[in-house]
Amino acid sequence: MRLCSISSGSSGNCIYVGSAETHLLVDAGISGRRIEQGLNALDLTARDIDGILVTHEHSDHIKGLGVLARKYGIPVYTTGGTADAMSRMNLGDIPEGIIHEIREDESFMIKDLKIHPFTIPHDAAQPTGFRVECGDRRIGIATDLGKYNDYIVGNLQNLDAVLLEANHDIHMLQVGKYPYYLKQRILGDRGHLSNENAGKLLCRILHDNLKAVFLGHLSKENNYEELAYETVCSEITLGDNPYKARDFKIQVAGRDHISEVITV
Secondary structure: OEEEEEEOOOOOOEEEEEOOOOEEEEOOOOOHHHHHHHHHHOOOOHHHOOEEEOOOOOHHHHOOHHHHHHHHOOOEEEEHHHHHHHHOOOOOOOOOOOEEEEOOOOOEEEOOEEEEEEEOOOOOOOOEEEEEEEOOEEEEEEOOOOOOOHHHHHHOOOOOEEEEEOOEOHHHHHHOOOOHHHHHHHHOOOOOOEHHHHHHHHHHHOOOOOOEEEEEOOOOOOOOHHHHHHHHHHHHHHOOOOOOHHHOOEEEOOOOOOOOOEEO
16 A cells, blocks of 8 residues: 655645555645646556545645546545535535545445545534555544544554644644634644644554654644654653654655655
8 A cells, every 4th residue: 555645734635545456535635736746746647546535625625626526527435514515615516426425434445445434523514534444554544633532543543654633833823823713723622633642642553563654734834844743753752652753754744745655
């Protein structure tokens, strides 16, 4: 299996995950042109994509969805609540029958990939994270979650690679220019995961065979790559677990450039 971030951040998200046979996107929150350029860097085109998994309806996750769906007829998989919310947004005409409704905690197959959606706490209609499996290989993607609990930890256990949100530095957010209501939304249980909490969550899911960690969905205003990386690494190294950060390949998924391709 391969995992690659085409773009990840508060201004747009699009993740590639696939096998030799099957190619998926998780979200399409950047322009169709940028998505196609990212796929070209992976020696793929949009015509190779077998499905788009949509986590939720916020614009930084669906901005390019309408264009891709119309141009290439790619099937879209998302919850009923998200599909309903998207129908009221300015995505243009989505071809009939292209959206496939999925349900949390009910796995489904796309060719040789098993996809397991799980609920995440976020201020959207019916948001999900995804666990994607091929044989004995497993990749998890969890962004836009205000908190984590045992249920989310359970869905992120025994992964070979994970892309996890590290959205903001709490101090930067608190002293920054955002209005009070927005700060409270981001800090709330249905907001976004801080660097510190991303590190604490990782401490719960680390294991000897975890090959790669991407830190994603960084805020442009309330975080920066070095701070997210150092904070998460400190939480791991100083946390209540048998590991040090150097035991794992940890990197930040970039906002404006394609990441390294991880093969597991």
